[in-house]
Amino acid sequence: MLTWEFPPRIVGGIARHCFGLTRALAKAGHEVSVVTLEFPGALEYEEMDGVKLFRVPIALGHPNFLTWVLLFNHFIEKQVAELCREEKPDIIHAHDWVVSPSAISLKLSLNVPLVFTIHSTEMGRAQGLRNPDSFTINGFEWWATYEACKVIVTTEAMKREVGGHFELSTKKMATIPNAIDQKKFDIVIDRKSIKQRYATPHEKIVLFVGRLTPQKGVEYLIHAVPQILRHHPEAKFVIVGEGWLRSNLEQLARNSGHSEKIFFTGFLSERDLLEIMSSADVLVLPSIYEPFGIVALEGLAAGIPVVASRIDGLAEVINHNKNGILVYPRNPESIAWGVNQILSDSNYARLLCTNGQKKLRKTYNWDAVAEKTERVYEDAVKL
Amino acid sequence: MNTDFPKRYSSFSLSDDFQLLCMLSNIGVITPAKSLTIEELSERTRLEISVIQKLLSKLVQEGYVEVSTIEFTEKYYLTLNGIRKVLSTYS
Numbered sequence: 001m002l003t004w005e006f007p008p009r010i011v012g013g014i015a016r017h018c019f020g021l022t023r024a025l026a027k028a029g030h031e032v033s034v035v036t037l038e039f040p041g042a043l044e045y046e047e048m049d050g051v052k053l054f055r056v057p058i059a060l061g062h063p064n065f066l067t068w069v070l071l072f073n074h075f076i077e078k079q080v081a082e083l084c085r086e087e088k089p090d091i092i093h094a095h096d097w098v099v100s101p102s103a104i105s106l107k108l109s110l111n112v113p114l115v116f117t118i119h120s121t122e123m124g125r126a127q128g129l130r131n132p133d134s135f136t137i138n139g140f141e142w143w144a145t146y147e148a149c150k151v152i153v154t155t156e157a158m159k160r161e162v163g164g165h166f167e168l169s170t171k172k173m174a175t176i177p178n179a180i181d182q183k184k185f186d187i188v189i190d191r192k193s194i195k196q197r198y199a200t201p202h203e204k205i206v207l208f209v210g211r212l213t214p215q216k217g218v219e220y221l222i223h224a225v226p227q228i229l230r231h232h233p234e235a236k237f238v239i240v241g242e243g244w245l246r247s248n249l250e251q252l253a254r255n256s257g258h259s260e261k262i263f264f265t266g267f268l269s270e271r272d273l274l275e276i277m278s279s280a281d282v283l284v285l286p287s288i289y290e291p292f293g294i295v296a297l298e299g300l301a302a303g304i305p306v307v308a309s310r311i312d313g314l315a316e317v318i319n320h321n322k323n324g325i326l327v328y329p330r331n332p333e334s335i336a337w338g339v340n341q342i343l344s345d346s347n348y349a350r351l352l353c354t355n356g357q358k359k360l361r362k363t364y365n366w367d368a369v370a371e372k373t374e375r376v377y378e379d380a381v382k383l
Numbered sequence: 384m385n386t387d388f389p390k391r392y393s394s395f396s397l398s399d400d401f402q403l404l405c406m407l408s409n410i411g412v413i414t415p416a417k418s419l420t421i422e423e424l425s426e427r428t429r430l431e432i433s434v435i436q437k438l439l440s441k442l443v444q445e446g447y448v449e450v451s452t453i454e455f456t457e458k459y460y461l462t463l464n465g466i467r468k469v470l471s472t473y474s
Contacts, residue, residue, distance in 0.1 A: 005470070009466075009470070011467060011470035011471055012471075039466075040414045040463060040466070041463075058411055060411075061409055061410035061411035061412075062409055062410060063406035063409050063410055063427060063428045063429075064409065065405060065409055067409075068409035068410075211471040212471065213471055213472070241471075242467045242468050242471060243468060243471035243472075244397055244398075244401045244468060244469075244471060244472050246468070247398065266464060267463075267464055267467050
């Protein structure tokens with residue numbers, strides 16, 4: 001498996017997806033090797049729950065991002081070539097465009113089927129192709145979907161997006177959802193003391209978790225703050241995550257006149273994240289583009305009510321009024337309405353959580369995802 | 384020397400200090416062992432020393448870059464938070 005993100009190199013959902021999937025595949029009896037990029041403090045080689053993990057040191061760099069991507073792909077290829085001296089893999093499974101040059105090259109040189117999971121598109125992430133880099137990234141994405149014998153997407157919405165944008169036959173695509181390890185949410189915590197890290201004892205935590213980029217729509221949540229505080233002055237907004245938009249969002253929070261009510265935590269460790277998710281009163285996902293939204297699943301697992309934008313990927317995970325509330329994207333009034341609904345009615349909030357956990361147990365577990373992925377591998381080998 | 388950075392998004396633009404952070408990540412300045420001096424960074428990025436100095440001081444203050452002093456020479460590298468911030472752009 002080729003991926004540029006793998007724990008502890010965690011940015012978005014890809015690292016968590018690859019971690020969960022590889023462990024489940026190894027548990028099902030497959031021999032799984034992951035080739036990923038180096039990360040300070042992490043071992044170059046280790047075995048984790050039966051998964052062999054190779055973190056490739058990148059000996060050459062370049063200030064230009066795309067040049068750097070091509071360089072590290074060379075080092076990935078080199079690592080896989082060394083592994084193949086002993087045994088050739090049956091499948092190469094690559095995640096997202098950043099590893100597509102090495103994945104395609106290895107497919108052709110080793111004559112091994114390539115399975116490509118596309119977690120999101122440049123078109124969606126950047127909300128259009130606005131510069132030469134975006135066009136090149138879009139080109140890499142198309143190229144990988146073209147060369148792969150099977151393309152995996154995580155939602156039906158993503159299937160429509162990828163199929164339409166890259167003119168890809170639906171026969172070539174398989175929809176396999178993300179999942180989460182629900183056991184990690186079975187933790188005993190002192191909710192009161194955790195809340196005190198971020199809020200005063202009487203405050204209710206309105207939580208956002210995600211990368212601080214335009215795609216996540218945090219600005220719309222900040223614009224909704226005054227309308228939420230008008231009805232619920234006890235609300236405290238905790239923004240968890242890191243990203244290039246952080247300073248802009250902090251400025252926006254200051255301009256809102258409620259900066260004392262909006263707290264930016266930066267990146268949190270896995271444990272701290274679990275604790276805050278299990279202690280919050282409502283999770284808000286105001287994204288404007290979200291092919292899946294693994295954080296929504298984490299919210300359901302943590303037992304907190306979720307307010308999410310009614311956009312394709314999130315709307316497949318959250319069913320309005322059943323296991324969460326869907327609000328209009330880019331619409332602070334709608335976000336405020338959703339949050340106020342939850343904060344005003346604790347019985348309703350509890351009902352949403354109960355329904356959410358039922359759906360989670362039934363649909364989103366790694367063993368089921370691994371089983372579906374195995375079937376895709378079987379099809380790929382036969383082609 | 385070039386002091387202009389390309390813009391990725393139309394509605395939001397990447398700040399100059401963030402673009403320098405990306406460059407540092409791309410050239411591999413991610414551990415104390417791989418840290419570089421301002422002069423070396425200027426050579427690799429083709430940015431003016433004065434520009435780099437100004438941007439680095441902001442990045443150090445924000446905790447995205449760390450300074451290591453080796454034999455009286457200051458060298459710079461990304462912190463884990465710096466790396467994570469860079470990765471958020473393209474992930």
